[in-house]
Amino acid sequence: MIAEKAFLGSILRENYLLKDTNIKQDYFEDIRHKELFKIMLDLNKKGKNVDVVTLTTLVNLESFGGISYLNEILSYANVEKFEEFEDLIIESWKEREKRNILNKAHIDDWEISKVINALDQINETKLDDHTPISDALIKMYEAPWEEKSIKKGVPTGLKILDSMTNGFQDSELTIIAARPSMGKTDILIHFAKQAGWQGYLPCIFSLEMPEEKITDRLIASTGNFNRMKMRDPYNQLTEKQKDAWSFIIGRVADTNVQIFDDSGQSVAEIRAKTRKMIHSFPNLKPIIFIDYLTLIRPVEFYGGNANLQVSEISRDLKAMAKDLKCPVVTLAQLSRSVESRQDKRPMMSDIRDSGSVEQDADLIMFLYREKYYNSDSSDDTLEIIARKNRNGPVGTVLTKYNAHTGEIIDADPRSL
Numbered sequence: 001m002i003a004e005k006a007f008l009g010s011i012l013r014e015n016y017l018l019k020d021t022n023i024k025q026d027y028f029e030d031i032r033h034k035e036l037f038k039i040m041l042d043l044n045k046k047g048k049n050v051d052v053v054t055l056t057t058l059v060n061l062e063s064f065g066g067i068s069y070l071n072e073i074l075s076y077a078n079v080e081k082f083e084e085f086e087d088l089i090i091e092s093w094k095e096r097e098k099r100n101i102l103n104k105a106h107i108d109d110w111e112i113s114k115v116i117n118a119l120d121q122i123n124e125t126k127l128d129d130h131t132p133i134s135d136a137l138i139k140m141y142e143a144p145w146e147e148k149s150i151k152k153g154v155p156t157g158l159k160i161l162d163s164m165t166n167g168f169q170d171s172e173l174t175i176i177a178a179r180p181s182m183g184k185t186d187i188l189i190h191f192a193k194q195a196g197w198q199g200y201l202p203c204i205f206s207l208e209m210p211e212e213k214i215t216d217r218l219i220a221s222t223g224n225f226n227r228m229k230m231r232d233p234y235n236q237l238t239e240k241q242k243d244a245w246s247f248i249i250g251r252v253a254d255t256n257v258q259i260f261d262d263s264g265q266s267v268a269e270i271r272a273k274t275r276k277m278i279h280s281f282p283n284l285k286p287i288i289f290i291d292y293l294t295l296i297r298p299v300e301f302y303g304g305n306a307n308l309q310v311s312e313i314s315r316d317l318k319a320m321a322k323d324l325k326c327p328v329v330t331l332a333q334l335s336r337s338v339e340s341r342q343d344k345r346p347m348m349s350d351i352r353d354s355g356s357v358e359q360d361a362d363l364i365m366f367l368y369r370e371k372y373y374n375s376d377s378s379d380d381t382l383e384i385i386a387r388k389n390r391n392g393p394v395g396t397v398l399t400k401y402n403a404h405t406g407e408i409i410d411a412d413p414r415s416l
Contacts (some may be wrong), residue, residue, distance in 0.1 A: 001029065001030055002076065003085045003088035003089050003092070004028055004029065004030055004033045004085075004089060005033075005072070005073045005076040006076040006077065006078055006081070006085045007023070007082070007085040007086065007089055008033060008036055008037065008040075008073050009073040009074045009075065009076040009077035009078075010077045010078060010079050010081075010082045010085065011040060011050060012050065012051060012052065012070070012073065012074050012077065013074065013077040013079060014079050015044065015049065015050045015051075017079070017082055018040060018041070018044050018050060019044070021082075021086060022086070023037075023086055023089055023090070025037050025038050025041075026093070027089050027090055027093040028089070028093075029092065029093075029096065032063070032064045032065050032069070033064070035060075035063045035064045036055075036064035036065075036073075039055070039058065039060075039064065052067070052070050052071065052074065055070060056070070094122050097122045098119060098122055101115065101118045101119060101122070102115070105118075112269070113265075113266040113268050113269045113297070113299075114268075114299075116266075116268040116269060116271070116272045117266065117267075117268035117299055120268055120271060120272075152166055152167055153165070153166050153167030153168045153169040153170070153172075153327065154167045154168040154169075154194075154195045154198065154200050154287050154327055155167050155194055155195070155198050156168070156190075156191055156194060157190060157191070157193070157194030157408075158384075158397060158399060158408070158409075158410050159410055160397045160398075160410060161384060161397045164386060164389070164392055164393055164395060164397065165363060165386070165389060165392055166391075166392065168191070168195075168287060168327035168329060168363075169327060169362070169391070170285075170321075170325050170326055170327060171321050171322045171325055171326070171327075172321055172327055172328070172362035172363060172390075172391075173314070173317050173318045173321050173328050173330070173360060173361045173362055173363075174327065174328070174329045174330070174361065174362065174363040174364075174365070175293070175314075175330055175331075175332050175351070175357055175361045175363070175364045175365070176188070176329065176330070176331050176332070176365050176366075176367065177331070177332040177333065177334050177346060177350070177351050177364070177365070177366050177367075178331075178333075178334060178346065178366060178367035178368070179333075179334050179338065179339075179346075179372070180333065181372070182367045182368070182369060182372055183367055183369065183382055183401055183403065183408075184291070184292070184331045184367060185209065185217065185291055185331070186217065186221065186401070186403075186406040186408060187367060187382075187384075187408060188204070188289050188291055188329065188331055189204075189214070189217050189218055189221060189406060190221065190406070190407075190408045191289065191329060192204055192255065192257055192287075192289050193218065193221070193222065193252075193255050193257070195255075195287045196254065196255030196256045196257055197254060197255060199284065200284060200285050200286070200287050201256055201258065201277060201278075201281050201284035201285060201286045201287070202255060202256065202257045202258065202286075202287055202289060203257075203258045203260065203273070203274055203277055203286055203287070203288050203289065204257060204258065204259050204260065204289045204290075204291070205260045205265060205270050205273075205288065205289065205290045205291070206259060206260070206261045206291050207261075207262075207263050207264065207265060207290070207291060207292065207295035207296065208263070208291060208292065208295055209261070209291065210261050211259045211261040214259050214261070215252075215259070216230045217406050218252045218255070218257065219248060219249070219252055220405050220406055221405055221406035221407050221408075222248050222251050222252050223241065223244060223245075223248035223405075224402070224405050224407050225237065225241060225248075225405060226404045226405060227404060227405065227406065228404070229241075233245075256281070256284065258277055260273055263295070264295070264297045265296065265297060266296065266297045266298070266299065267296060267313060267316040267317060267320055268299070268316075270288065270290065270296075270320070271320050271323075271324065274286055274288055274320075274324060274326075275324070278324070285326060286324065286326045287326055287327045287328075287329065288320075288321075288324075288326060288327070288328045288329065289329050289330075290317075290328070290329070290330040290331065291331045292330065292331035292332055292333060293310065293313060293314070293330050293331065293332040293333075293357070294306070294309075294310060294313075294332070294333060294352065294353060296313045296317075298312045298313055299312065299316075300312060306353035307353050307354070309353070310353045310354065310356075310357060311356040311357075314356055314357045314360040314361065315356060315360055317330060317360070318360040318361070318362075332351055332352065332357070333351075333352045334346050334350045334351060334352060334366075335350055335351070335352045337349070337350055338350045344368070344373060345366070345368045345383070345385060346366035346367075346368065346385065346387075347366075347387065348364065348387055348388070350366075351364075358388065361388065362388075362389075362390040362391065363386065363388065363389050363390065364386070364387050364388040365384050365385060365386050365387070366384075366385040366387060367382060367383065367384060367385075368382075368383040368385060369381065369382050369383070369401065371403075380400050380401055380402065380403075381398055381399070381400065381401070381411060382398075382399045382400070382401035382408065383396050383397070383398060383399075384396070384397040384398075384399060385397075398411035399411050
């Protein structure tokens with residue numbers, strides 16, 4: 001309460017602070033302070049002075065404590081510590097709101113995802129997100145005389161793709177879109193393995209495929225085993241493959257991949273589970289992989305409007321990447337419209353129920369295989385087509401893809 005008094009007293013002393021603050025009426029705990037702040041805002045909007053004299057002329061003087069209380073508030077004023085008072089008020093408000101949310105959730109029997117989403121919104125409220133240009137320039141002052149190392153992201157394991165994107169970057173949202181059975185899940189597993197081997201913490205949220213299938217694919221692609229044989233390793237694997245089994249299991253274990261296979265997870269749930277992993281593995285930076293976009297459960301139903309639902313999801317995914325300061329890589333389906341064109345290489349407009357995906361994503365890549373449309377072809381090329389790259393060039397990267405094992409490697413021998 002003292003912080004509230006000091007905050008309001010500082011405004012009484014220096015009216016200009018009223019225009020600078022981001023504090024809202026609801027942030028106050030004392031009902032008298034809520035009323036007084038509302039009156040201050042109204043007076044300021046009308047161009048009137050906000051001082052004790054002006055306030056004492058109001059007919060509702062007692063609603064905020066009267067003259068004696070105004071003088072008491074003024075005695076707490078300290079303009080130099082105004083920002084500290086703001087921080088204390090908003091932190092107190094956050095704690096009250098969290099208690100209110102948990103109490104309401106208990107009474108109304110909320111789903112856990114709704115609770116997590118509500119708490120996240122409170123936690124992310126902040127007052128100060130600005131940087132003065134003078135502070136920004138200090139960091140840049142020595143730039144012409146200091147060799148700057150390029151900030152590398154999470155490696156993809158494909159050298160040509162890494163040279164184009166510089167890896168998956170913190171706070172960025174990547175969308176990988178393709179038609180069904182084009183190789184989306186295999187490319188996601190490839191990226192997750194490579195990230196794990198480079199010392200990152202890959203968190204795979206598989207909303208369609210169970211954990212057992214993801215594990216099978218991790219083993220098959222690492223050991224270059226035919227996935228059909230993974231259905232019955234005892235009878236199907238050769239002796240040579242069985243001899244290599246322990247080594248392959250160890251290699252997969254080295255990835256530190258974390259698998260979450262509950263269907264219909266929301267972004268709030270994904271965020272909460274990732275935060276738990278961050279606390280469990282404090283020395284490893286996370287990278288989030290999601291299979292796939294339209295299987296994420298939105299907070300709102302929007303009357304079944306898929307575009308609005310996808311817009312909410314992509315916006316929340318981008319916010320999650322920024323808040324957790326880690327890359328988020330999400331698979332997406334393409335609409336059938338791609339099948340009607342002579343050149344079936346995907347375009348932005350082919351993303352199913354695209355909503356604001358194109359706007360929210362930092363990197364959008366499409367997958368294309370000629371063999372997908374011509375089963376008689378012997379071409380094992382998988383094209384990774386970068387149509388949007390906010391921080392780099394766009395273009396096509398050629399890889400070799402074994403659809404039987406899931407193994408993906410660079411196509412150009414010169415890049416190996």
